Amino acid sequence: MKIPLSYNLRNLWTRRLTMSLTIGGIALVVFVFAAVLMLAEGVKQTLVSTGSDDNVIIVRKSAQSELVSAIGRESVSNISTFPEVAAGTDGKPMATADVVSIVNLSKKGTKGMANVPVRGVSSGSIAMRPQVKMVEGRMFQQGSSEVIVSTTVASQFEGAGVGQTLQIGTGHWMIVGIFDAGKSGFSSEVWADAEQLMLAFNRPVYSSLTVKLKSINDFEGFKNRLQADQRLNDLEPKREKTFYEEQSQGMAIFIRVLGLIITIIFSAGAMIGAMITMYAAVANRTVEIGTLRALGFQRRSILAAFLIEALFLSLIGGSIGLVIAAFLEFVSFSTTNFSSFTELAFGFHLTPEIVVSTLLFSLFMGLIGGFLPAVRASRLNIISALRAS
Amino acid sequence: MAEAIVQVHNVTKIYKRDKLEIPVLQNITIDVPEGEFLALMGPSGSGKTTLLNLIAGIDRPNSGSIVIAGTDISTLRESALAKWRSRHVGFVFQFYNLLPVLTAYENVELPLLLTHLSKKEKREHVEMVLNVVGLSDRMKHYPKQLSGGQEQRVAIARAIVTDPTIIVADEPTGDLDKKSADEILLLMERLNTEFKKTIVMVTHDPRAAEKAHKVRHLEKGDLLEN
Ligand SMILES: Nc1ncnc2c1ncn2[C@@H]1O[C@H](COP(=O)(O)OP(=O)(O)OP(=O)(O)O)[C@@H](O)[C@H]1O
């Protein structure tokens, strides 16, 4: 590689108008590519951070979400007495049997309705879920038709402020408080008293049981004890993090596949654009190429020079697309979680892996787009190239 | 007399266009001794550029041999030939052929990028030849900022910076006004007398030919005896 880099950079600069169009095309594709990966990552992080390390969730075997799971009262009281389960300050086992269902609320600013998960929890729930904090009003009272809503629900749905009422099942429920659940899945939910909710929905069983273990390392012992009990063999314990990560997989894969199909289509356009630009560059500089060859530069130096130029082009486009995509970190929105068909609030998340794969992707586009033009440049016959003036 | 530095023996060059064979050079033999300043003249299409390109190693003959400073370049493989050119040939083109995005300094430095000289040595060489062509004060200028005559002087500096065995010039004054052309010819003459360079120059200009030691005429692919 004997031809100096400044030669390539200055040539790009000389043709900055056409180049910027090409760069813009690449930037657009890279933006979409990065946004998709960031979205999938955001979904995953949201759901994973819903779980705590030492919490174990018990659901019906092979239930992918709490909505389709069921666990009876006897099993709940049985498991809560397992020795691995930690005790709270009141001496009672730290366990919460939740019932999860769905209500339909109308989204602000649209006529549309969306499914919002309602979680019935028991009194110990808040203590076991440190990511959940009250930010306004108060906790609901046990045995009453009161609910608390997440900040996301309060801001995104009609009539979801403190003091207003929600229709859940057949009854009206008073909103008495708002909680913040950070980036976890709880931040898209409405919470109420589990027993009251079971009455309202006429459900005899809970959806899941979550217990806090005395130690992270107690999981295996806990699992073995549960599986050894004949009466509990329709249930399956999972670390809470694992459970929510599994929930995110379907969604994340869906986003990635859809996004990658879109980027592949777009990237074909960007690569053709880069190719046209580079062919034009070769045509414009035919005499220069002939001159360089006459001076003794090898074919491979010419090939490298034009490839490097295409790679520069794509790297600039890629960086611009990535920088714009990085601003998505500040954007958060909600969409339907396909594994439960409930609204899920999440944001975009940029990781070093995404930065690397995005830049590699843009370099790949430059390589593919620049390859044929660079080959043509290197194959030019010296005499005919020099005559092109 | 020592062996001629350029020995063209029985060289034939035929171009094929579609199925038509165009014989451009027929059985040409010419020797150029070291230190010669040779002018090649002849009507348009007579094959002057073709002969020059063969001597410069950017084209290959269909038959015959071209031996330059002891190397038969018609047998060299392509990459070896490129390497040979970078060491032994200095090019001067009619339209200067400077790279527009590079400064005068960088254009002159270009052939040195193929050598193993240190940064400092390169700088010394470039400054020296720019001084020879009288453009030390224009090092940082781009070709666009120079006159035609100045551009050709930069091109000549580029041609001599590697201290090549021969300098080939194809109508070096063809695109210049009379005054600039005279300057360039004076410079070429100086390269020959002062720096002992062997020069082969194609020209239409009789005044240019006057500066040369020797003039050979081509006519329809044949070298006329003088
Ligand atoms: N690459 C090529 N393919 C086909 N024919 C060619 C090619 N190069 C040169 N020729 C033909 O060879 C002949 C000699 O060309 P050449 O360029 O050597 O002439 P010249 O003497 O330099 O003419 P001029 O004074 O106009 O520059 C011309 O008839 C030209 O058309």
Ligand SMILES: [Mg+2]
């Ligand atoms: Mg010619």
